[in-house]
Amino acid sequence: MPTALVAGATRGIGRGFVEALLQRDWSVYASYRHAGSAQALDELSRRHPGQLRQVPLDLTDEDSIRATVAQIESELLEPLELGLCCAGLLHEGDQRPEKSLAKLSPDWFQRSMAVNGLGPLLLLKHLHPLLVHHTSSQYAVISARVGSITENQLGGWYSYRASKAALNMLMKTAAIEMGRRFPHLQLLCLHPGTTDTELSEPFSARVPREKLFSVECTVHQLLQVLEDNRGGESGRFLSWDGSELPW
Numbered sequence: 001m002p003t004a005l006v007a008g009a010t011r012g013i014g015r016g017f018v019e020a021l022l023q024r025d026w027s028v029y030a031s032y033r034h035a036g037s038a039q040a041l042d043e044l045s046r047r048h049p050g051q052l053r054q055v056p057l058d059l060t061d062e063d064s065i066r067a068t069v070a071q072i073e074s075e076l077l078e079p080l081e082l083g084l085c086c087a088g089l090l091h092e093g094d095q096r097p098e099k100s101l102a103k104l105s106p107d108w109f110q111r112s113m114a115v116n117g118l119g120p121l122l123l124l125k126h127l128h129p130l131l132v133h134h135t136s137s138q139y140a141v142i143s144a145r146v147g148s149i150t151e152n153q154l155g156g157w158y159s160y161r162a163s164k165a166a167l168n169m170l171m172k173t174a175a176i177e178m179g180r181r182f183p184h185l186q187l188l189c190l191h192p193g194t195t196d197t198e199l200s201e202p203f204s205a206r207v208p209r210e211k212l213f214s215v216e217c218t219v220h221q222l223l224q225v226l227e228d229n230r231g232g233e234s235g236r237f238l239s240w241d242g243s244e245l246p247w
């Protein structure tokens, strides 16, 4: 049975990936940040007994990443085939993405960088030894088109844009290093398209209905992108329809 780790699995796109992978008969490690939010995965555990394991993981806490990866390593029966980092932050509490420079807050900038930029790379740092034993493994992060410097026409959203641009650079850099040492491991940055989740909810009213994807639709598209690109070039930034995005 192929095995995946989905980080940020309690809600939105991450939970959608867990559900789709279970339906496709994968064995899945699904991470939660707080015991409270883990309940969101309990129903999936009941529906797929023995196929889903819930593990604690906070991307801003390297010890938590290290401990969870060690737990997975001790349990794995086959090499890990897929690592998916779906965790991310656009708003939290009263904090909204900045419309202007006047709203820039160093604390929020650093929190965005920690969760969206550094966290997925720290996960790769600890997880890649489990992925490199597979003959064709993938580590994909959910980035965002607004992290593209070339495509930035609207401005605003300083912290989120910068954290996703940083994520892209970190993944590209890791892809070069990993490509030399572990050519069977492919790294990808994926843009999901605007997807109907709690993250997009405050902004989705302005999105035309046909451009607001359901989680199921996004996950279906992104699994197809992963499948179509398996074994191909590493260090790419791909959209939900498989097209290449400019950095």
Ligand SMILES: NC(=O)c1ccc[n+]([C@@H]2O[C@H](COP(=O)([O-])OP(=O)(O)OC[C@H]3O[C@@H](n4cnc5c(N)ncnc54)[C@H](OP(=O)(O)O)[C@@H]3O)[C@@H](O)[C@H]2O)c1
Pocket (backbone or CB within 6 Å): 007, 008, 009, 010, 011, 012, 013, 014, 032, 033, 034, 037, 057, 058, 059, 060, 086, 087, 088, 089, 090, 115, 119, 142, 143, 144, 145, 191, 192, 193, 194, 195, 196, 197, 198, 199, 200
């Ligand atoms: N939705 C969109 O339109 C859209 C568009 C472009 C890109 N994206 C990207 O897609 C990814 C998924 O977004 P989404 O819409 O599914 O968001 P979401 O519904 O808000 O879910 C975010 C997930 O990230 C987890 N998370 C947050 N901080 C974490 C941390 N420090 N450590 C571990 N997990 C953490 C959350 O866990 P808790 O339940 O514990 O909070 C939750 O499971 C994000 O990276 C987002 O930037 C989304």
